[in-house]
Amino acid sequence: MIQISDIQKLGVGLAGFGISLLILGVLLLFDKGLLAIGNILFISGLACVIGIQRTFRFFFQRHKTRATICFFGGIIIVLIGWPLIGMIFELYGFILLFSGFFPVAVNFIRRVPVLGTFLNLPVISGIVDRISGSSHRTMV
Structure with missing residues (x-):
């Protein structure tokens, strides 16, 4: 049986809470505050679950360059204040990153x-x- 550390349990909670805030932000007509907090919690939860090095390696692989740029560019666009355009970029990057x-x-x-x-x-x-x-x- 696989042992799950406390950090990984915390990461699952952070990622789940981040996804919940992202969904809530979309339902509330692209509320930029909820979307920004949801993005930050999702990324930090992912880093806690699989580790910082593996997260870095996952996002910055050569064949995933376009997906990573779209995903993080979308997060930056949401943080700047254009949530609809940012979420479109983010969704495209997410689909490319996690399509496997x-x-x-x-x-x-x-x-x-x-x-x-x-x-x-x-x-x-x-x-x-x-x-x-x-x-x-x-x-x-």
Whole structure:
């Protein structure tokens, strides 16, 4: 069994709280304060979960240069005061950065009892397969 340290537990909480604030900031018509705090908490939570060196290596790989520039550029644009434009850049960078993780996440969610049944519906499974980029999927 994998041991989870207290710092990693704190990181999961920070990242979750950051994502919650990002969602709330979008729902409240792109409130720049909530979006800025959510971005900072998400990045700090990610650094706590996987470590500072691994976070740095993840973001600053040569083949992820454009994604990293868009993601952090979006954060800077949000901090400057243009939340809608910043979130568009940020979303584009996020999709490019984490696109390799999407098929793994979709396969995991398909194994969750209620969500898996929902994702395996004919129309929804086609959409999710297209989004995740998986050419074949694991049947539950």
